Amino acid sequence: ETGVTQSPTHLIKTRGQQVTLRCSSQSGHNTVSWYQQALGQGPQFIFQYYREEENGRGNFPPRFSGLQFPNYSSELNVNALELDDSALYLCASRSGHRNTGELFFGEGSRLTVL
Amino acid sequence: AQSVSQHNHHVILSEAASLELGCNYSYGGTVNLFWYVQYPGQHLQLLLKYFSGDPLVKGIKGFEAEFIKSKFSFNLRKPSVQWSDTAEYFCAVNFPSGSARQLTFGSGTQLTVLP
Numbered sequence: 001e002t003g004v005t006q007s008p009t010h011l012i013k014t015r016g017q018q019v020t021l022r023c024s025s026q027s028g029h030n031t032v033s034w035y036q037q038a039l040g041q042g043p044q045f046i047f048q049y050y051r052e053e054e055n056g057r058g059n060f061p062p063r064f065s066g067l068q069f070p071n072y073s074s075e076l077n078v079n080a081l082e083l084d085d086s087a088l089y090l091c092a093s094r095s096g097h098r099n100t101g102e103l104f105f106g107e108g109s110r111l112t113v114l
Numbered sequence: 115a116q117s118v119s120q121h122n123h124h125v126i127l128s129e130a131a132s133l134e135l136g137c138n139y140s141y142g143g144t145v146n147l148f149w150y151v152q153y154p155g156q157h158l159q160l161l162l163k164y165f166s167g168d169p170l171v172k173g174i175k176g177f178e179a180e181f182i183k184s185k186f187s188f189n190l191r192k193p194s195v196q197w198s199d200t201a202e203y204f205c206a207v208n209f210p211s212g213s214a215r216q217l218t219f220g221s222g223t224q225l226t227v228l229p
Contacts, residue, residue: 033216040222041221042120042219042221043204043217044219056216102160105158105159107157
């Protein structure tokens, strides 16, 4: 157990819909990152939040957005869903925003877009 | 472009066999290197990491990895695998340029250990 919890674990949406995924970070961790893991691929970095501010973003379009709350929990929002958005979405937390140290991952939210 | 390559997509071994999984990255400067493992139905977890110092690093569950800077490689090894090592293994790299806070993962190697 990492202490990182994600919800929902599975969900099905249709093209054009919007989805919100939630993450509760490990106690004491103030940095949250989101990754997309397509089938048969490694996780790809979407963005990172540190103290409620986005401080790093990967190669994802603006319809992928996020929030971090004062308790350091986080949301990933995806608008105008496309079939290719079907993937496992992973949340990871760490203490501090520097690029060293271990990331602690949740078990993911599996999104299927029909 | 900075990238991470894992050339073995699926490896099948018998118990007690030795394991070596390849990982190469493309970048000429200093990087931080990681191996993560994902057991069936479980979250990604850290096996080992290398930041600096001794290029041979030891991780959990008997795994080790060797950083060879001249080859841009960070191969994962285990002398004798067990059935419980069946999992997907990901090499990951922190590149210092660009978005300095991300991990770049390889595409993973599925290891199946036959009893």
